[in-house]
Amino acid sequence: MGLFKPAWMGKNEARAMRALDKVCDDETLFQIATECPHASVQLRAASKIQNRLVRLDVASTSRYVPLKVRKAALEGATERELCDVAKCGPHPNVGDIRLEAVRMMSDEALLAEVAATVHDDGGQDASVRAAALGKVGDRELLVGLMDQYRDIYLGKVKRGPYEGGGDPVIKEAVVNAYERVERPPFEWSMLVQSEKASRNIMHDLDDMAFPEDRDRILAILSTAAFGKPLKQKAASLLPDDDPALDERCCPHCGTVGSVRSRSSCSDYWGDSIGWYECSVCDQDDPGGTKRKDEDFSITLRELRDM
Numbered sequence: 001m002g003l004f005k006p007a008w009m010g011k012n013e014a015r016a017m018r019a020l021d022k023v024c025d026d027e028t029l030f031q032i033a034t035e036c037p038h039a040s041v042q043l044r045a046a047s048k049i050q051n052r053l054v055r056l057d058v059a060s061t062s063r064y065v066p067l068k069v070r071k072a073a074l075e076g077a078t079e080r081e082l083c084d085v086a087k088c089g090p091h092p093n094v095g096d097i098r099l100e101a102v103r104m105m106s107d108e109a110l111l112a113e114v115a116a117t118v119h120d121d122g123g124q125d126a127s128v129r130a131a132a133l134g135k136v137g138d139r140e141l142l143v144g145l146m147d148q149y150r151d152i153y154l155g156k157v158k159r160g161p162y163e164g165g166g167d168p169v170i171k172e173a174v175v176n177a178y179e180r181v182e183r184p185p186f187e188w189s190m191l192v193q194s195e196k197a198s199r200n201i202m203h204d205l206d207d208m209a210f211p212e213d214r215d216r217i218l219a220i221l222s223t224a225a226f227g228k229p230l231k232q233k234a235a236s237l238l239p240d241d242d243p244a245l246d247e248r249c250c251p252h253c254g255t256v257g258s259v260r261s262r263s264s265c266s267d268y269w270g271d272s273i274g275w276y277e278c279s280v281c282d283q284d285d286p287g288g289t290k291r292k293d294e295d296f297s298i299t300l301r302e303l304r305d306m
């Protein structure tokens with residue numbers, strides 16, 4: 001079989017290197033860069049390729065090629081070319097070079113394009129998108145991307161078997177993006193559970209008024225994530241006779257409908273023990289004035305006036 005093998009395929013590295021020196025057509029150079037058993041020879045072959053498209057093929061080939069060879073092939077690539085490599089189809093062998101391409105990019109519009117390109121695999125692709133999203137700073141681009149990620153963020157999109165692993169990566173990237181956006185949209189403040197989101201909602205409340213913003217006010221009141229001061233402020237915007245103020249909530253965290261009765265049969269005699277507790281903040285009766293098995297929830301009206 002050795003009879004038909006070119007010298008650059010041989011075990012002898014020095015001979016392979018000498019064979020490479022005689023090659024100057026891109027087609028053979030591509031072959032050497034992607035098939036030669038010696039990384040040093042592959043590296044030199046990749047650098048010798050003249051045609052940029054052939055170089056990009058080396059960078060993004062699904063064959064097993066060492067990362068340093070792929071990186072050498074990316075040298076001198078334009079932002080658009082880097083973007084195309086970052087977007088190339090998911091394959092276990094190209095994950096690292098796609099991330100490397102993102103690392104080398106600086107054009108935010110193209111980074112946004114990478115972040116928006118969704119392939120049908122999961123984890124690896126999500127990491128590339130998340131890395132690209134992490135480098136976008138422009139508010140308009142970020143807000144547009146966050147809206148595109150909405151269903152993934154909310155777990156409504158389940159694609160491949162790996163998507164379960166990809167979701168947390170995207171979720172974290174979107175929360176980070178949210179933290180970087182100046183004046184994020186109200187809808188995202190409602191979705192993202194962070195300190196900044198609470199501050200933003202508090203700020204948004206300053207501009208809200210009854211009755212035009214009633215839906216938004218109710219949305220804040222019905223979201224478990226935000227604490228008591230926010231709920232009190234939102235409740236104070238509703239008129240005294242608004243039926244929403246009759247809703248029962250937790251006196252600690254202000255969450256509507258979270259105080260529930262629990263019971264267990266752990267008693268020695270098998271009797272069931274019942275008690276009330278908030279399913280959001282886990283607290284029970286605030287003042288100790290009520291029995292454990294008494295509902296300690298209060299109305300939003302009472303919460304407002306606390």
Ligand SMILES: [Zn+2]
Pocket residue numbers: 250251252253254255258278279280281282283
């Ligand atoms: Zn609570």
